[in-house]
Amino acid sequence: MVNVFLDYLKDKFPITEEELEKFSQVCTVKKLRRRQYLLQEGDVWNKNAFVSKGVLRTYRVDEKGTEHIIQFSIENWWAGDRQSYHTGLPSTFNIEALEDAEIVLIPKTDFDRLQIEIPKFGEFTRALLERSFIASQNRIHASISYSAEEKYADFIKAYPDITNRIPQHMIASYLGISPETLSRIRNQIAKK
Amino acid sequence: MVNVFLDYLKDKFPITEEELEKFSQVCTVKKLRRRQYLLQEGDVWNKNAFVSKGVLRTYRVDEKGTEHIIQFSIENWWAGDRQSYHTGLPSTFNIEALEDAEIVLIPKTDFDRLQIEIPKFGEFTRALLERSFIASQNRIHASISYSAEEKYADFIKAYPDITNRIPQHMIASYLGISPETLSRIRNQIAKK
DNA sequence: CGATTCTTTGAAAACAGTCAATCTGTGTGG
């Protein structure tokens, strides 16, 4: 629902009714059933997507056919492919709904225009980007520093709300470990 | 030298002489000898640092005392700790010169002000942030998808200029593999 | 309920890490 998105905006920075109206005018809602795709490899990504309901995964497939999950997106988060968005080149990612989902879409031209017309919004998206970058730096640190067990402990601590909404083997994929290893790690933790 | 920085700005976006002058006024140059620190864990980072000469490494130390390199910065790149910069909290990183280096420093207050006063500069730093984020997403992908050998191949392809300016064991640290493993990988590659 | 997806378990193999010793190159001080 668009309302979820408008409430989100109100919560994040001071915004007038007229400005909210501007957003309403450019938003469309896309409903996705479980296993439907928001984006498929090869398509160009030229919009912004706000998740108002459900869970999405963003992943790549390597030459051997193995999937590697780059990101999960749940309610009140964004999804998309920044690379394709900025270069206009075909995406190398897939974005799939893991539950029935509702997505608020804003076309690139409108989104970029609103960031200028509504300076507070521009500042907000920038702050969002800053935080995303910091988070990804921390994920890199975890990835090069931690053992498989530490990575999992770190994940469930950072994203407890995601943990129990997605299949285990997808957490493994996100952490870069095999599903069997994750199963064994959980087994060990349970024994303690 | 500050000139390297001013040339960099001229190269990156249209800028007037008066605007360049504004930058000159707030820049200071810091010279670092090999093994000197630009930032040490526990200090607050409240400036922006442009590398005009030399190589820096940004790293963290874990409980076992092992160092993990998050980033290398060479000429025409930036260094710093975004997390401490935005939160005002003590840094968890160390930034050390690997060669004698020259760093152009701009205090946070001036930097943030110039981004508003000179809109093209604000846009530029945002674009920079976008690209940094995309790069870190790709590093995450490499980290969870590739074998040690593939990670190394990926690194020397992406950063050939860094590869031969820093000790091998630091590349290993950046990739999250042991120095011995990297040595063996290189040995194998050489045989082929 | 039937089919599919997900998780678990076992055994073997591959991979990467650790420890210790040696080798190499570089630079510094006497």
Next chain:
DNA sequence: CCACACAGATTGACTGTTTTCAAAGAATCG
């Protein structure tokens, strides 16, 4: 200019972790 110290790289033997493959069990969706 040499000798020595030091940092870095390599090598070997061993250990430990993680992956792979295969099969069986559990859970869930339609």
